[in-house]
Amino acid sequence: MKETFSIKQVFEGKWTQGAIPLVLLVALLLIIEIAAPGFLTGETLSLLFANTAVLFILATGVTFAILLGGIDLSIQAVASLASVMLAQLLPSLGFAAFPVAILSGLAFGLLSGIVHVKLRVPSFVATLATGGVVTGLALWVSNGRAITIEEAGREKTAWINATISGLSVVVLISALIGVVSFLALRYTRFGRQAIAVGAGEPAAWAAGINVDRTKIIAFAASGMLAAIAGVVLAARLSSGSPVLANQLLLPAIAAVIVGGTAITGGLGGVARTAVGALIISIVRIGMTFVGVNIFLENMVFGAVLIAAVAITIDRSKIAVIK
Amino acid sequence: MTIDTEPLKSVSDIERTTLMTFLPGRIAGMLGGRRWRSLAPLAVLVVLCVLITIANPNFIELRNLVRLANSAAVPLTLAMGLTFIILMGSIDLSVEGTLSVAAMVVVLLAANDSNGNDYGWWAVLAAIASGTIMGLASGLVQTMLRIPSFMATLGMWFIGLGLSVYMLGGSAIRLNDASIRDLALYRFLGLPLAVWVALGAFVLAAIIQYHTRLGRHILAIGGDEDVTKLSGVNVVRVRIAAFALAGFFFGIAGVLAAAQLGQSHAVIGDGRLFAAVTAVVVGGTALTGGEGGVVNTAVGVLIVTVLANGMILLGISPYIQQTVQGLMIIAAVALSLDRARLKIVK
Numbered sequence: 001m002k003e004t005f006s007i008k009q010v011f012e013g014k015w016t017q018g019a020i021p022l023v024l025l026v027a028l029l030l031i032i033e034i035a036a037p038g039f040l041t042g043e044t045l046s047l048l049f050a051n052t053a054v055l056f057i058l059a060t061g062v063t064f065a066i067l068l069g070g071i072d073l074s075i076q077a078v079a080s081l082a083s084v085m086l087a088q089l090l091p092s093l094g095f096a097a098f099p100v101a102i103l104s105g106l107a108f109g110l111l112s113g114i115v116h117v118k119l120r121v122p123s124f125v126a127t128l129a130t131g132g133v134v135t136g137l138a139l140w141v142s143n144g145r146a147i148t149i150e151e152a153g154r155e156k157t158a159w160i161n162a163t164i165s166g167l168s169v170v171v172l173i174s175a176l177i178g179v180v181s182f183l184a185l186r187y188t189r190f191g192r193q194a195i196a197v198g199a200g201e202p203a204a205w206a207a208g209i210n211v212d213r214t215k216i217i218a219f220a221a222s223g224m225l226a227a228i229a230g231v232v233l234a235a236r237l238s239s240g241s242p243v244l245a246n247q248l249l250l251p252a253i254a255a256v257i258v259g260g261t262a263i264t265g266g267l268g269g270v271a272r273t274a275v276g277a278l279i280i281s282i283v284r285i286g287m288t289f290v291g292v293n294i295f296l297e298n299m300v301f302g303a304v305l306i307a308a309v310a311i312t313i314d315r316s317k318i319a320v321i322k
Numbered sequence: 323m324t325i326d327t328e329p330l331k332s333v334s335d336i337e338r339t340t341l342m343t344f345l346p347g348r349i350a351g352m353l354g355g356r357r358w359r360s361l362a363p364l365a366v367l368v369v370l371c372v373l374i375t376i377a378n379p380n381f382i383e384l385r386n387l388v389r390l391a392n393s394a395a396v397p398l399t400l401a402m403g404l405t406f407i408i409l410m411g412s413i414d415l416s417v418e419g420t421l422s423v424a425a426m427v428v429v430l431l432a433a434n435d436s437n438g439n440d441y442g443w444w445a446v447l448a449a450i451a452s453g454t455i456m457g458l459a460s461g462l463v464q465t466m467l468r469i470p471s472f473m474a475t476l477g478m479w480f481i482g483l484g485l486s487v488y489m490l491g492g493s494a495i496r497l498n499d500a501s502i503r504d505l506a507l508y509r510f511l512g513l514p515l516a517v518w519v520a521l522g523a524f525v526l527a528a529i530i531q532y533h534t535r536l537g538r539h540i541l542a543i544g545g546d547e548d549v550t551k552l553s554g555v556n557v558v559r560v561r562i563a564a565f566a567l568a569g570f571f572f573g574i575a576g577v578l579a580a581a582q583l584g585q586s587h588a589v590i591g592d593g594r595l596f597a598a599v600t601a602v603v604v605g606g607t608a609l610t611g612g613e614g615g616v617v618n619t620a621v622g623v624l625i626v627t628v629l630a631n632g633m634i635l636l637g638i639s640p641y642i643q644q645t646v647q648g649l650m651i652i653a654a655v656a657l658s659l660d661r662a663r664l665k666i667v668k
Contacts, residue, residue, distance in 0.1 A: 121652065133648035
């Protein structure tokens with residue numbers, strides 16, 4: 001009895017909740033290194049980073065929403081729409097297609113935020129709804145088909161697939177986004193206020209924080225990062241499709257939660273999400289390596305998500321769990 | 323997900339005195355309060371039917387009405403299950419996962435083009451049972467691990483989806499059992515059997531909601547969970563039962579979907595969660611719980627189906643349907659939320 005109690009305390013300590021994912025990550029790396037020596041070389045690691053990049057960008061976006069105690073279920077739709085817009089607009093607009101695609105994500109993120117905050121709709125329904133709106137638009141724009149980025153367009157996306165002194169540009173982009181988001185959360189007024197709102201909304205409000213604005217900015221950031229992820233994905237696959245990112249919603253949310261950000265908000269951050277995204281990526285590679293059927297991936301991630309939520313959630317914040 | 327914060331209640335109330343917040347409430351008020359609000363979905367349905375008929379008289383042709391009933395069968399059955407969950411103030415995002423598991427089970431156990439099984443109607447029973455088990459698992463996860471239902475069922479969604487895609491080997495498998503296919507093909511009084519099954523599900527759901535203890539307790543939990551608990555109701559057991567009940571309906575819907583398509587594949591559930599949630603909230607069941615019911619949902623299903631059918635008749639791209647449904651969810655939720663009960667919206 002006494003032992004279970006202490007284990008529980010260890011799990012609930014804030015310090016350990018940040019450390020456990022990191023320990024897990026290192027353990028996973030060591031296990032793979034022992035099972036398949038040569039994994040921890042520069043080449044495979046850079047491949048790992050490149051494969052994690054899109055997931056990490058998506059997860060960073062949704063971290064903002066989760067830190068506030070909300071959730072964004074529209075990221076995969078926004079990313080898909082951005083991929084469609086990039087593929088569709090590259091021939092006519094050239095490089096201008098990039099900002100247009102990314103700004104579309106910003107716009108729909110803003111829409112989610114405004115619907116959630118101003119119409120007082122719970123975020124999971126608000127973003128489920130905007131996700132549907134966005135998916136419908138993506139299907140409509142693309143006529144339900146995948147759009148291949150042709151030769152001329154590929155010249156303009158080549159820079160994303162290039163490498164600069166051994167590091168692929170995708171990794172650099174995601175690292176840049178990670179650092180900017182980390183700094184934004186830690187050192188800007190918006191970041192501190194976002195964490196305050198997540199930690200205790202009434203108190204944050206009473207302290208004079210503009211809760212509504214903070215929330216809208218967070219959802220806008222989530223939408224914009226989702227669009228960036230969609231653009232990067234489209235450039236890597238040389239195609240855009242209205243269902244391109246559909247398989248990424250669950251891994252992205254799982255990455256945030258596994259990294260140690262609590263869905264109750266206020267606890268966590270981008271650094272944890274980076275660890276979480278790497279864990280998800282390694283588990284995925286490990287499953288293929290061990291011979292787990294690729295179709296079972298979703299099952300594993302679903303179970304991992306439930307377990308991680310159960311461990312990281314702060315139940316004292318929820319009076320009634322619905 | 324709502325949080326009750328009594329000490330700061332007055333402060334939060336003042337904060338919400340913005341125009342945007344009160345506008346939807348005021349519109350609802352202009353419509354004449356609660357009783358009129360409950361009739362609003364029906365009015366929307368009638369207006370919709372009239373408008374579509376004016377634009378394209380083919381709408382009220384018998385052939386089209388049968389088609390309409392046929393395409394409403396699966397959403398109606400799904401939405402019946404989802405209504406109970408939303409009545410509790412929770413949400414079940416596992417609709418698509420559970421439906422695809424049930425469809426997978428029925429296809430793999432009945433005569434099919436992949437293995438030698440031929441269990442006939444036992445396969446249907448097994449499919450409904452598997453749906454119920456998925457629901458039971460959602461309920462157990464939500465109550466025993468004490469995590470919010472949207473997270474528990476998000477996990478179950480992908481567990482179900484992964485399981486069914488794995489069992490199907492990533493391909494489409496045809497359903498060859500003639501008697502199960504008859505659910506979609508055989509007609510009784512001009513309507514396919516699937517429609518009668520869906521109507522049966524509706525009647526069953528109505529009986530459960532209005533005439534059983536479980537139905538009353540679900541409504542009570544949605545109204546106020548703490549009070550319900552203090553009244554001596556075993557809230558945990560009711561919650562688990564409600565999720566299992568929802569899974570039961572999703573299981574039936576999975577069988578119907580497999581029968582209608584004549585096969586099961588990885589994307590059999592795509593878009594179904596969305597249509598079901600739209601139907602429930604458009605029908606007037608509040609996401610905060612405790613208000614609405616299966617009759618509301620039946621109207622909601624008709625609104626969604628009529629609109630989808632009408633858009634096709636009017637030559638509007640079917641791809642835009644999800645967009646319209648999304649906007650309908652936002653509008654319906656914004657109009658129906660009982661904001662006085664919400665201190666914090668997350």
